[in-house]
Amino acid sequence: MSLFNDEGFVITRSEWKESSLIVRFFTREHGKLNFMAKGIRRAKTRIGSFLDSFSRVKIIYYLKQGNDLASLKEAFTINLYPSLRADLRRFAAVSFYFEILDIGLAPHERHEDIFSLTSEFLDTIDKPEWVAESLPWYFLEIAGRLGYAPRLEKCFVCGTSQNLAHFDLDAGQCVCQNCRKDSEKVIPMPQYLASEIKGGVSNEGGSIALPSHALPDFFHFMKDFLEYRFEKRIKSGDFLITQMA
Numbered sequence: 001m002s003l004f005n006d007e008g009f010v011i012t013r014s015e016w017k018e019s020s021l022i023v024r025f026f027t028r029e030h031g032k033l034n035f036m037a038k039g040i041r042r043a044k045t046r047i048g049s050f051l052d053s054f055s056r057v058k059i060i061y062y063l064k065q066g067n068d069l070a071s072l073k074e075a076f077t078i079n080l081y082p083s084l085r086a087d088l089r090r091f092a093a094v095s096f097y098f099e100i101l102d103i104g105l106a107p108h109e110r111h112e113d114i115f116s117l118t119s120e121f122l123d124t125i126d127k128p129e130w131v132a133e134s135l136p137w138y139f140l141e142i143a144g145r146l147g148y149a150p151r152l153e154k155c156f157v158c159g160t161s162q163n164l165a166h167f168d169l170d171a172g173q174c175v176c177q178n179c180r181k182d183s184e185k186v187i188p189m190p191q192y193l194a195s196e197i198k199g200g201v202s203n204e205g206g207s208i209a210l211p212s213h214a215l216p217d218f219f220h221f222m223k224d225f226l227e228y229r230f231e232k233r234i235k236s237g238d239f240l241i242t243q244m245a
């Protein structure tokens with residue numbers, strides 16, 4: 001059993017027996033990992049209030065090699081990101097991001113690049129001047145870093161960049177009007193989305209911005225695409241789409 005001095009983002013927390021919590025963190029050192037926080041609800045110790053979802057926390061814990069459950073010894077909030085708790089749109093976006101993270105990350109895998117993306121995403125969304133138009137870049141980026149980047153620049157069959165109004169879920173790529181097959185695995189996609197996004201993905205960190213009227217379509221598309229890839233429902237998707245409308 002080793003003692004680790006680490007930090008992480010709270011993905012989820014659930015009550016365990018009468019007085020304990022099980023908290024899932026995305027940690028810097030060990031990636032996604034579950035923690036047992038024993039007795040903290042009954043004792044009203046300081047730790048419990050440090051474990052709000054999506055907060056960034058300094059954590060000290062015991063972990064046995066090969067064990068799926070770490071034992072939390074101490075926790076201190078680094079950043080609670082108060083703005084996202086006072087604004088439903090920000091909260092919905094962060095919920096969707098963390099659900100993607102939770103489904104997409106394999107347990108116990110260290111991902112330094114995704115950890116820094118998450119840190120940058122939360123810092124940005126917590127700023128007073130944040131605008132929702134900046135969200136798509138982060139979602140394309142997290143999908144890409146998890147290994148699920150949609151390809152939107154051309155028709156994957158004929159190579160044209162015209163009339164890209166559909167997306168082939170199996171191929172993970174756009175398909176043009178002429179090449180598309182009738183299939184439930186081919187979903188409609190507003191044409192402007194492909195042209196807006198393909199120009200933006202190559203831009204420097206965070207600089208792609210879709211116009212706000214495009215956001216519900218964008219998140220509809222990301223939800224359908226990722227649910228198909230994950231073979232799992234992303235529950236917070238519909239809530240985010242309503243918040244963006």
Ligand SMILES: [Zn+2]
Nearest residue numbers: 155158176179
């Ligand atoms: Zn085509």
